[in-house]
Amino acid sequence: MRQYSFEDVTYDSRKKKTRKQRFLDKMEEVLPWEEFFSLMEPLYPKGERGRPPVALETMLRIYFMQQWFGCSDPGVEDELRDNIAMQRFAHLAPGYAPDETTILNFRHWLEEHELTKVLLEISTERLRAEGIAVKEGSIVDATIISAPSSTKNRLRERDPEMHSTRKGRQFYFGMKAHVGTDTQGYVHSVEVTAANVADIKMMDKCLHGEERVIYGDKGYVCAKRKARAESEGIVWRVSRRASRTKKLTCADVSFNRKSNRTRARVEHPFGVIKHLWGYRKVRYRGLEKNAAQVYALFALANFYMARDKLAPVVG
Numbered sequence: 418m419r420q421y422s423f424e425d426v427t428y429d430s431r432k433k434k435t436r437k438q439r440f441l442d443k444m445e446e447v448l449p450w451e452e453f454f455s456l457m458e459p460l461y462p463k464g465e466r467g468r469p470p471v472a473l474e475t476m477l478r479i480y481f482m483q484q485w486f487g488c489s490d491p492g493v494e495d496e497l498r499d500n501i502a503m504q505r506f507a508h509l510a511p512g513y514a515p516d517e518t519t520i521l522n523f524r525h526w527l528e529e530h531e532l533t534k535v536l537l538e539i540s541t542e543r544l545r546a547e548g549i550a551v552k553e554g555s556i557v558d559a560t561i562i563s564a565p566s567s568t569k570n571r572l573r574e575r576d577p578e579m580h581s582t583r584k585g586r587q588f589y590f591g592m593k594a595h596v597g598t599d600t601q602g603y604v605h606s607v608e609v610t611a612a613n614v615a616d617i618k619m620m621d622k623c624l625h626g627e628e629r630v631i632y633g634d635k636g637y638v639c640a641k642r643k644a645r646a647e648s649e650g651i652v653w654r655v656s657r658r659a660s661r662t663k664k665l666t667c668a669d670v671s672f673n674r675k676s677n678r679t680r681a682r683v684e685h686p687f688g689v690i691k692h693l694w695g696y697r698k699v700r701y702r703g704l705e706k707n708a709a710q711v712y713a714l715f716a717l718a719n720f721y722m723a724r725d726k727l728a729p730v731v732g
Contacts, residue, residue, distance in 0.1 A: 533712035554630035564591035597623030602682035609708035
């Protein structure tokens, strides 16, 4: 636990809080820390040999700040030594920070035990328990995350697990994050693939199976899936698409316009992780490592989007 110092007294006496401090204070208030720790603690190293490990709470808080502020392992170490708001959020003594290797090893530990998936599940269940996220409908969509296409690296090759795809008239190299959200935009399902995987192929994995209505863009047009959904009493609100032989009627245009009012909410979590937190390019090689980060980002995005609706965590 952080010991109160003269530096804290000076910091607390400031007349105005910074945006970073206000953001961290809000995340401190709404994240279910005890639930995170209770699920992770049994798997966390006990330090029976060698140097005792840094506290799980501190390392998890540091990992979250890496996602919010786009910091590398050495970058977040430097920030923790200089930034008192981040020090206090991580419960660190002034001027101290775990070294970048410790931060790297913690990330590998999360990946090894697939714990970022657990974070997403916790976020979904917490929002449903408080009546914020609902199960009645799903919106499916995908976003492209670019990867470096240069071969000027140690291996002299691009990441073999990333691929190229075309969107409109432009080509992209990287991966795709396929998501399913409820009708408010809160993410309940995430799948990560290479960028050349068609959106429609991942549709079923982005649904939770209890939908009464399904929304999607033109990339999810499928007569068989539509017939199957309607036979099960599910309303099919996937955008209608014109073909070379058939143009959209006025009814089709009206249908798309009305559907898009709800479907557009799937863009909200994309906006949070890409524009607010700067996650526009992959940070690692390989799909598995990047998928682990994507799960964590969408879990945190759920809490961020619902921050004013969630009850403060007591503890």
